[in-house]
Amino acid sequence: MAITMEGVGSFMVMDKHRSFPSFIQQNKVSAFTAFLFPSLGNNKRNHQKMMKKPRTTTVAALIFYNPIVEAVAEKPVKLKITAEVTLRNCEMEYWEKMLHFLDNTYPSQGGVVFQVVSTHIDPTIMQANLSSEATLEWSISNKTEAKQVTYKVEFQVDSNFGIPGAITVINKYHKEFYLESVNIEGVVHFACNSWVQPDKIHPEKRIFFFNKAYLPCQTPLGLKEFRESELEQLRGYGKGVRKLSDRIYDYDVYNDLGNPDRGMEYSRPTLGGENCPYPRRCRTGRHPNNTDVSTESPVNEQTPMYVPRDEALDDSKTKAVAAGKLKGLLKNLIPTLRNASMNSDSIKDFSEINSLYKRRTPLGVQLPIENWSRLPLPSMLTKIPQSIKEIYKFDPPNGISRNKLNPSIYGPQESSLKEEHISGYLNGMTVQQKKKLFILDYHDIYLPFLNRINALGERKAHATRTIFFLTPLGTLKPIAIELSLPPMDMNSPSRQVVTPPVDDTTYWLWQLAKAHVCSNDAGAHQLIHHWLRVHACMEPFIIAAHRQLSVMHPVYKLLKPHMRDTLAINAQARAILVNAKGIIESYFTPEKYCMEITQSAYRDWWRFDLEGLPADLIRRGLAEPDPTQKHGLRLLIEDYPYANDGLLIWSALETLVRTYVNYYYPEASLVQYDTELQACYNEFINVGHADVSHADWWPKLSTPEDLTSFLTTILWIVTAQHAALNFGQYHYGGYIPVRPPYMRRLVPNQGNANFLADPQGYFLSSLPSLPETTYFMSVLDILSMHATDEQYIGGRKDLSTWGGDTEIIEAFYKFSMEIKKIEKEIERRNADPKLSNRCGPGIAPYELLLPSSGPGVTGRGVPNSISI
Numbered sequence: 001m002a003i004t005m006e007g008v009g010s011f012m013v014m015d016k017h018r019s020f021p022s023f024i025q026q027n028k029v030s031a032f033t034a035f036l037f038p039s040l041g042n043n044k045r046n047h048q049k050m051m052k053k054p055r056t057t058t059v060a061a062l063i064f065y066n067p068i069v070e071a072v073a074e075k076p077v078k079l080k081i082t083a084e085v086t087l088r089n090c091e092m093e094y095w096e097k098m099l100h101f102l103d104n105t106y107p108s109q110g111g112v113v114f115q116v117v118s119t120h121i122d123p124t125i126m127q128a129n130l131s132s133e134a135t136l137e138w139s140i141s142n143k144t145e146a147k148q149v150t151y152k153v154e155f156q157v158d159s160n161f162g163i164p165g166a167i168t169v170i171n172k173y174h175k176e177f178y179l180e181s182v183n184i185e186g187v188v189h190f191a192c193n194s195w196v197q198p199d200k201i202h203p204e205k206r207i208f209f210f211n212k213a214y215l216p217c218q219t220p221l222g223l224k225e226f227r228e229s230e231l232e233q234l235r236g237y238g239k240g241v242r243k244l245s246d247r248i249y250d251y252d253v254y255n256d257l258g259n260p261d262r263g264m265e266y267s268r269p270t271l272g273g274e275n276c277p278y279p280r281r282c283r284t285g286r287h288p289n290n291t292d293v294s295t296e297s298p299v300n301e302q303t304p305m306y307v308p309r310d311e312a313l314d315d316s317k318t319k320a321v322a323a324g325k326l327k328g329l330l331k332n333l334i335p336t337l338r339n340a341s342m343n344s345d346s347i348k349d350f351s352e353i354n355s356l357y358k359r360r361t362p363l364g365v366q367l368p369i370e371n372w373s374r375l376p377l378p379s380m381l382t383k384i385p386q387s388i389k390e391i392y393k394f395d396p397p398n399g400i401s402r403n404k405l406n407p408s409i410y411g412p413q414e415s416s417l418k419e420e421h422i423s424g425y426l427n428g429m430t431v432q433q434k435k436k437l438f439i440l441d442y443h444d445i446y447l448p449f450l451n452r453i454n455a456l457g458e459r460k461a462h463a464t465r466t467i468f469f470l471t472p473l474g475t476l477k478p479i480a481i482e483l484s485l486p487p488m489d490m491n492s493p494s495r496q497v498v499t500p501p502v503d504d505t506t507y508w509l510w511q512l513a514k515a516h517v518c519s520n521d522a523g524a525h526q527l528i529h530h531w532l533r534v535h536a537c538m539e540p541f542i543i544a545a546h547r548q549l550s551v552m553h554p555v556y557k558l559l560k561p562h563m564r565d566t567l568a569i570n571a572q573a574r575a576i577l578v579n580a581k582g583i584i585e586s587y588f589t590p591e592k593y594c595m596e597i598t599q600s601a602y603r604d605w606w607r608f609d610l611e612g613l614p615a616d617l618i619r620r621g622l623a624e625p626d627p628t629q630k631h632g633l634r635l636l637i638e639d640y641p642y643a644n645d646g647l648l649i650w651s652a653l654e655t656l657v658r659t660y661v662n663y664y665y666p667e668a669s670l671v672q673y674d675t676e677l678q679a680c681y682n683e684f685i686n687v688g689h690a691d692v693s694h695a696d697w698w699p700k701l702s703t704p705e706d707l708t709s710f711l712t713t714i715l716w717i718v719t720a721q722h723a724a725l726n727f728g729q730y731h732y733g734g735y736i737p738v739r740p741p742y743m744r745r746l747v748p749n750q751g752n753a754n755f756l757a758d759p760q761g762y763f764l765s766s767l768p769s770l771p772e773t774t775y776f777m778s779v780l781d782i783l784s785m786h787a788t789d790e791q792y793i794g795g796r797k798d799l800s801t802w803g804g805d806t807e808i809i810e811a812f813y814k815f816s817m818e819i820k821k822i823e824k825e826i827e828r829r830n831a832d833p834k835l836s837n838r839c840g841p842g843i844a845p846y847e848l849l850l851p852s853s854g855p856g857v858t859g860r861g862v863p864n865s866i867s868i
Helices: 028-038 042-049 061-062 094-103 220-235 315-332 331-338 350-354 386-392 420-424 441-452 506-546 555-563 566-577 583-587 591-604 613-619 641-664 668-672 673-688 703-728 729-733 753-757 759-766 770-783 807-830
Strands: 002-005 009-012 078-088 112-122 129-130 134-136 146-157 164-171 177-184 186-197 208-209 437-441 465-468 477-491 491-496 623-625 634-637
Touching: 028 129, 078 112, 112 146, 112 177, 112 220, 129 220, 134 146, 164 177, 164 186, 186 208, 208 220, 220 506, 350 770, 386 437, 441 465, 441 477, 441 506, 441 591, 465 506, 477 506, 491 506, 506 555, 506 566, 506 583, 506 591, 506 673, 506 703, 506 753, 506 759, 555 703, 566 583, 583 591, 583 770, 613 623, 613 634, 613 641, 613 703, 641 703, 641 807, 668 703, 729 770, 753 759
Parallel strands: none
Antiparallel strands: 002 009, 078 146, 078 177, 112 129, 112 134, 112 164, 164 208, 177 186, 437 465, 465 477, 477 491, 623 634
């Protein structure tokens, strides 16, 4: 409807949920008018005076003035508006400095051309109103050491221009630049935060929209074409080699992990497709290998790893990773030299391991400096002062419905664990008493690979099942371990059961069995729970969101800080972590079969509908639905820190998302007919997870409640779940005898002569070598590290982009306050002596879900995104 205000003109005002939106809600017209026209009020005479001012007058408010022709018949006047352009002052490589020199030496050949786009259309041509073009030039005199540099540009617009809704940018310089923001007269803000390429490389105009969220059906007519055009640019055409300057998001299978041109030992199967289901990755389009044209050639100097330009890690994150690598090399120096001076790479004594740490071991044992003299080091190294040696040491860690296997191949499914194995450890209870026994089961996931793993030479593994008893203190006590190998024949499964020790010999047998369990657990943790469920399965959603959701879309605006750095981190992982002979294969039990294990877990076990915390706890048998309890479920282990702390964060996320969704989607029809949202969700399933898209467990997306559940699950995975899996890796896995990444010897029978002769030596020789140990610890140290620029849950730097949506700002503020309350509650729990799993002698407090953290390896902190 049209609202005419005397002396001002007419404004089109619609309800915010209808198809033609406006900044002005019916009940806020007066406040809006007073804000934009403080000198006018409702005085017609003042308005007429203003309209008679010289054509060069700069009046910011008049850019919003859109008089209806029949209300103001005079010819529109030309007005000047001023914009403040802020660029990031980035460090430059040598070649970039040369381009910068050309740009400064020949400024007449360069410049950046801006043009403002109105939300309104010119009814005579049915296209958006446009300002005049404004060219910005910079010179060498603008050089500054500041992180940002600001320029001003001026545009001319007609007085009936309307509301600025977008700004286009053309870079005519030789070099890209990073555009942070554009502010028009301090009234309209464009948060750009993007690299702008030279038009010789990317000739299409860049478009940036103002900070107002619109559903597709609400898009102002002047912006509709630009909204669609921008998404088309981001999708690309699915062909060609991607250049580092591209901003194209597309999908591909994992055909880039191997390098068969280097030899067959570097060949790896393609993950993704009907025969090998897997999530999709971001397409890079590198040339194929010569040996196998179905695979993509590896990263090299000519074709570096591609991620869309705005997804690349910034300078601070890149420097932090480089510093971590250097620190790891230094800490690995002395063990490497020690190993070079000896005939054997096996660890000979626990003192060799203890000497790797500063001050004390995870068990609290003080380490005297004489431990260094016990190491068989070259004489020159024994003369290094202790203060220098400390630099090379590690900080002590804080603490230390699936498809069944074919019995004709893998033997009977029945376990060898019997009641007699465990009855003596149940404190007088019986096996039949429910919910006191828990199982850690790695039998089915490892058994199909064991023959191949154990044939590798330096890898020896069992498929394990471990029974835990829930003690009256609320702690879990391991009481029996089943160790399985593939059967020699169907009638004689190769299994043995190990129970807690009764003498020195069985003590070391028990330690070996536990080490194999923890080795299985370390591999499953890294490969399945961390890499697959978080990194790999979230990548398709991030791609779909960029391809199908406009930056103006409310869901995109909500998710933007939660997608930061993930594509770049995953790309680095494919280049150095999960690739053939990469770090993961080098240091985890399955070696060359690591990614195949993740593939089988994806095929047989992963389900998006069970990835939210409450559903996951129920799936794993650790909780039961109970509507009378807080969070709607009852934990079967009451003192379960991950679940108890996690449910606080889950609930806070769910409350925020529900408020957000109900604000933008008060009716189910708005969810159902949101073309961008539905396209994003369908592409996430049918393209990003194409190989399991037919599954009947995919949730529907038809109501605001459906959308709330979906978005809460996404936010949970990329924030708290990733934090719990990633940032404790060093503190929980940094003492190798407790949690080895792989084992070099199988658990012997009790009559084994070598074992009986030296049980401790047998155990130590089963662990990775000392150089491998220190290198692996360095990797865990880097993976567990927070960057200096990390953005943590509850903190958003973009709240100003919801300037007109006070309900949303209030919801984010309440969420931030709730996160602060959660942090205080977790700290209180960690100091409660009644909670035996997080407080007490020798028990490290559970800090993985404490929301905040400083930089470095802190063992706490929940970032907004999968940023490492």
